[in-house]
Amino acid sequence: MTQLKELQASVSKRIAQLKADSVNSRLWAHDPTLWTDDPVGQAEVKHRLGWLDLPETSRDLAKEATAFAQEVKDSGITKTLLLGMGGSSLGPEVMSLIFNLKPGKFAILDSTDPAQVAEAAQNFPPTETLYIVASKSGGTAETMSAFYYFWEQSGGDGSRFIAITDAGSGLEKLARESNFRKIFLADSNVGGRYSALTAFGLVPAALMGVDLDRALDSAAEMMAHCAVSERSEAQTKGGSANNPGILLGAVMGEAALAGRDKLTLITDTSFNSFGAWAEQLIAESTGKEGKGIIPVDGESLLAADKYEEDRLFVYLRQDGAHDELIKQLGVQNHPIVVIPITNHYSLFTEFYRWEYATAIACHILGVNAFDQPNVEAAKIEARAQIDAYNQNGMLDEGQPVWEQDGVKLYADFEIREADLSSAFDSFLAQGQESDYVALQAYLPRNPQTGASLKKLRDFIQGKTGLATTLGYGPRFLHSTGQLHKGGANNGIFIQITMDAETDIEIPAQGMSFGTLERAQTLGDFSALLASGRRVLRVHLPSLDKLSQLQ
Incomplete structure (x- = not known):
């Protein structure tokens, strides 16, 4: 080094x-040649550099968003729930936490985990809530599934919904047909992960009470x-x-x-x-x-x-x-x-x-900052799982390579150890100098889960001496998922899954949130293996079993 x-x-x-x-x-x-010599890639780059001028070009949007936030407040709506993934949700989430908003007033739903959906529904009922449906493409699977659910919960009341999306997207069309309260069209020359100063960030910020002029001045x-x-x-x-x-x-x-x-x-x-x-x-x-x-x-x-x-x-x-x-x-x-x-x-x-x-x-x-060539791999595999489910009524989970007391381990190699801790240690032993360990938790994101995962992360860090990361699925698929499949092959990936105690059907989609979440898990597992990654899926009967990995 x-x-x-x-x-x-x-x-x-x-x-x-x-x-x-x-x-x-x-x-x-x-100049797109700063990142790529590929003509197709260069064309994409030219449409992704609008973020450079956003502190100035977003001024009119700031006025519109601020006026809209006042209108919402005057109407008596007291809560806001944002339905979005990745660049559509991470900026607003960070704003809400840094500006110390009360969790009961503003929250993000960027999960297909049934427990998390149920919690959001309980805390953000239609009678009190404005729902933000945020998707650049207008077709993000997780976001639209959440929309279908809350649309049904609201009885199809468009006055409780606003959309943030690119012009011409399916979501814009849906929002107009469904009489959404407001549609904000985002800057199409800005990619999702660079969109914090576009409508995806500024509209939620205005609803939080953030001074947008001061924000843009900064x-x-x-x-x-x-x-x-x-x-x-x-x-x-x-x-x-x-x-x-x-x-x-x-x-x-x-x-x-x-x-x-x-x-x-x-x-x-x-x-x-x-x-x-x-x-x-x-x-x-x-x-x-x-x-x-x-x-x-x-x-x-x-x-x-x-x-x-x-x-x-x-x-x-x-x-x-x-x-x-x-x-x-x-x-x-x-x-x-x-x-x-x-x-x-x-x-x-x-x-x-x-x-x-x-x-x-x-x-x-020497890489293109504005593409994500490996993200689609997990989506393709997840769609294949969903197709299998639609045909057979079940997902293809594969066969566990190790099983004991309700815990199942899935991998592409044999595990012979007698107990769970030893089996887990044998996987961690694959780690080498300069590797990192990525925990991928397809679990509800709440304080209890967070505390359990922190203990496991600390254990792994202490045992291996390697850097560790933690992502909740499926949200990390829109964040670090590209790196996991497209970056250097120095990651050790540990998926953690658990059957949902109570599942929730996605209206008119022929599947539940739990099924969608598991399809995404299995899709990413297959995509990681196809990329030659070291990956282990740990399926638990309950969260308390997580401590047995240590």
Whole structure:
């Protein structure tokens, strides 16, 4: 692994090269050759760079969204539930947490888990709730399934629904035919993971009570710092090194090339949720063609000398709670980027900084920042499972390779160990230096599940010494799923599934939420195997069995 001084030298050299190649000017000129030589890919890139100007181009939208939020408030609607996945939901979720909204007033449903759907239905009844149906394509399976359910719950009352989607989508047509209260058409020149400053982020933010002018002002400050032209840079001491987007992107890209591909976020309490948004941006943008940066969010912090040399640490610092750890990480020669956070509205500054930096990092890695070539693989496999279900009335679960006390293990290799803990250890033993372990929990996302998974994650981290990630299915399929299949083959994947205690039918779809969730699980399992990944599915009879893995 590259040591700190070598990495610093490579970053300085890279920044000089970016300047020599006029990368910043070419980015603002929407030059697709920064990321790909493929004509088809270049055409796609040209339609995905609208995010660069959003702090200015979203001003009229901000006024419209703010006025609409006041209208909703005046009508007596007191709750908002957003139905969306990935780029349609992660930005709003992070906003709601950083701005400390009461969970009972605003929430996200980005799951097909029946327990999570039931909880959302209980907490957000139609008599009190505005439902946001958010889908760029207008056909996202999870989002539309949730819509069908809540549409039936509301008795088909369009005044309780708004849509956020691209012009011409199936969702726009449906919303018009169903007399939705409002339709917001998003900027079609911005991809999902870059959409926090479009209608997908700003409309929910307005309904939360966020001051959108102040939010865009914060983003515009970062935009101004990143918009320095090559000519003006030559007159500015430090040049590209003073461009915060280029600086962070150069560190991210060079660190990954040097083997430090585990970008580990450390945050003070107020920004703990930021990683959920950054995870999708980084993983889906960089994780392809056998390359990628693995975002590590929410991992328990260790003593500085316990980390391997595959880490890059980024500290979002507001109150300095982790200053001593940062100091010790420096002593251990780990690369560290410290980003000061001043207030809640710094979130919008960071949205822009990280979008810019990720685009630069992808240029350095030589991958297209704006496509997701491996995401469709899991969808295809899931659709095959659903087709099988429609024909036979059951999913093709395959045969377990190990079974005991109701716990079933599924893998493409033989497991001979006598007890569950030993069987699980034998899978973890496949881990090698610079690998990471990805927990994929197809379980309801709630405090009880979270506490159990944290214990398991801590156990794995301590036992293997490897970086760990945790994603809830199916939402991670729209976030880190691209990296899992398209990135480097250095992941160890552990799916955790459990039968739903109570299932819920999806209206007019001929299947339940539980069936859809399991089809997505099996589809991703097949896609991971097809990509040559090491994957184990652990099926539990109940959540308390999770502790037996340790």
